[in-house]
Amino acid sequence: MSARFPKKDGHGWTLVSVEGRYADHPDTFEIPSQDERSSLLPGDGAKLLFDIETRENGRVIDRGVDRMWVIVRSRREGRYLGVLDSDPGTADGLVLHTGDEIVFGPEHVAAIDRPPASTSSRSTVLTSSWSEEQPDEESMTMNPGLRKFALTTHIALSVGWIGAVFAYLVLVAAAMRSQGDQVLRAAWIAMELIGWYLIVPLALASLLTGLVMSLGTRWGLFRHYWVLVSLLLTIVATAVLLRHMPTGSFFASVAAVTDSVNVSELRDALRGELLHAGVGVLVLLAIQALNVYKPQGMTAYGRQRASQFTSPPRSTDDARPGPSLGAINGTPRWVQVVGIHAIGLALLFAVLHLTGLGMGSH
Numbered sequence: 255m256s257a258r259f260p261k262k263d264g265h266g267w268t269l270v271s272v273e274g275r276y277a278d279h280p281d282t283f284e285i286p287s288q289d290e291r292s293s294l295l296p297g298d299g300a301k302l303l304f305d306i307e308t309r310e311n312g313r314v315i316d317r318g319v320d321r322m323w324v325i326v327r328s329r330r331e332g333r334y335l336g337v338l339d340s341d342p343g344t345a346d347g348l349v350l351h352t353g354d355e356i357v358f359g360p361e362h363v364a365a366i367d368r369p370p371a372s373t374s375s376r377s378t379v380l381t382s383s384w385s386e387e388q389p390d391e392e393s394m395t396m397n398p399g400l401r402k403f404a405l406t407t408h409i410a411l412s413v414g415w416i417g418a419v420f421a422y423l424v425l426v427a428a429a430m431r432s433q434g435d436q437v438l439r440a441a442w443i444a445m446e447l448i449g450w451y452l453i454v455p456l457a458l459a460s461l462l463t464g465l466v467m468s469l470g471t472r473w474g475l476f477r478h479y480w481v482l483v484s485l486l487l488t489i490v491a492t493a494v495l496l497r498h499m500p501t502g503s504f505f506a507s508v509a510a511v512t513d514s515v516n517v518s519e520l521r522d523a524l525r526g527e528l529l530h531a532g533v534g535v536l537v538l539l540a541i542q543a544l545n546v547y548k549p550q551g552m553t554a555y556g557r558q559r560a561s562q563f564t565s566p567p568r569s570t571d572d573a574r575p576g577p578s579l580g581a582i583n584g585t586p587r588w589v590q591v592v593g594i595h596a597i598g599l600a601l602l603f604a605v606l607h608l609t610g611l612g613m614g615s616h
């Protein structure tokens with residue numbers, strides 16, 4: 255165990271001065287008085303703000319501030335030596351672990367706490383978990399094991415959704431190419447089954463696990479454009495799916511009646527399925543690309559949060575370097591491009607629905 259000094263180069267983290275932050279936001283950010291921050295004793299808990307960079311394959315993919323508890327061990331010449339009590343998680347390039355010794359000063363102390371009375375001797379309390387019982391908004395992130403599990407689940411369900419829509423398209427194509435009515439009827443019945451028992455549950459599960467991944471990590475739900483756009487596109491895709499499913503059920507019920515003579519109606523309705531599933535799969539692939547590439551760009555809310563938790567405030571680009579796709583007036587160009595295409599698609603769908611062209615209306 256070696257003492258860690260607040261230095262980002264090489265260690266992936268640095269300590270934030272709470273005095274600077276207090277000066278910027280005196281109404282919303284409270285800190286203990288200078289006297290209190292300068293007179294900590296061994297065994298006292300000090301909450302420090304760690305500015306952490308998360309790297310993957312050498313590239314910085316996230317940057318944010320975690321509040322973590324350090325238990326004071328000793329004091330010398332106005333500086334403290336403490337032991338990190340919280341779990342910072344793991345990330346490429348991050349050299350910080352529970353139990354590490356941290357050197358800090360009164361200017362880094364955001365809050366002070368003492369061990370509960372039941373703890374025997376304060377001077378022997380060096381690494382305990384008493385401070386972690388206290389929930390903290392900024393450190394409400396999943397631990398690394400849980401995050402890996404949640405991410406695996408999220409990817410399986412979301413990418414499974416894309417696979418299920420491809421299977422649906424295969425059935426639509428087989429029905430379109432069929433000569434007689436047997437394959438046509440069978441395809442409609444199978445499409446309804448895949449729709450209700452696979453595509454709908456996977457869509458809802460993808461949305462739910464996406465929310466968990468956003469709220470349970472430093473990405474947040476409203477901080478980065480790529481998360482916000484993924485959320486909106488997924489909600490729209492799920493809403494269109496749920497609205498369209500009864501049409502599929504109707505034609506599946508027609509197909510199930512073997513002596514029904516209305517085969518041409520079943521065949522005509524396939525164009526609507528091709529359009530819905532085809533556009534749907536493109537939208538889902540776009541969401542997947544957004545989630546994997548995580549293009550740069552923070553929302554106004556994300557920038558405000560970043561500046562609240564850092565001193566001095568950083569620019570968007572500084573906050574999280576990533577693939578640069580250009581920005582106009584603070585809104586990244588890729589957000590504008592996705593937005594224009596989404597509006598175009600919505601108009602196309604509206605026109606097709608209103609004119610009844612190829613939508614398999616009944």
Ligand code: HEM
Binds near residue numbers: 401473485
């Ligand atoms: C069709 C829907 C979706 C697909 C195909 C999808 C796919 C993926 C994939 C493949 C990853 C892993 C990327 C990587 O780490 O390299 C991922 C991560 C992530 N997704 Fe999704 N996703 C979908 C919907 C959503 C939604 C709706 C949200 C938010 C509300 C969301 C939020 C996230 C977040 C925050 C991560 C990063 C997690 C982390 O790095 O810990 N996803 N997604």
